[in-house]
Amino acid sequence: MARQSERLKVVLELEQRREQAALEQFQAAQELLRQQTDRLSQLERYQGEYQDQLRNDGATGPIPVSRLQTGHAFISQLGQAIAGQYRQIEKARRDFEQAREQWQKAWERREGMARFIETCRERERREDDRREQKALDEAASQQFARRRK
Numbered sequence: 217m218a219r220q221s222e223r224l225k226v227v228l229e230l231e232q233r234r235e236q237a238a239l240e241q242f243q244a245a246q247e248l249l250r251q252q253t254d255r256l257s258q259l260e261r262y263q264g265e266y267q268d269q270l271r272n273d274g275a276t277g278p279i280p281v282s283r284l285q286t287g288h289a290f291i292s293q294l295g296q297a298i299a300g301q302y303r304q305i306e307k308a309r310r311d312f313e314q315a316r317e318q319w320q321k322a323w324e325r326r327e328g329m330a331r332f333i334e335t336c337r338e339r340e341r342r343e344d345d346r347r348e349q350k351a352l353d354e355a356a357s358q359q360f361a362r363r364r365k
Contacts, residue, residue, distance in 0.1 A: 221336040228333060231326040238315070238322040245315040249308040256301045263294040 270287045273279050279287075 219336075219340055221333050221340055224329065224333050224336065228326070228329045231322070231329050235319070235322040235326045238319040242312075242315040242319040245308070245312040249305070249312045252301065252305045252308045256298065256305060259294060259298050259301055263291060263298065266294065267291060 266287070270279075270284075270291070273283075
């Protein structure tokens, strides 16, 4: 019969695969959060540039009302897009935290299994040592008994 530590290797391999899958999800969530944050920065930068352009146009002379209205409407749309992007970032942040927790739990399960297997191996080594010592003692005892005869 296979030793317990050997039989548990299958469980450890399963836990390693689960941990790897959780790590990949965590990394994907981290990348998505980074992308969403970059997108927000781009939108805010674009809004600021557009506002500056509108101000500069006004500094050089009168701006037609239709151009001013169109510019303010566009800036308002950018503001709405920025607000929506903040919501996307919050969702991405929640997903990131959840993925991080799942990876941490998977890591802890895998680590726990590895420690348990090592404990089993140590116990098995002690049992082997005891059996070997018992066999040596019996052999020495039998040898002593044969010499006495």
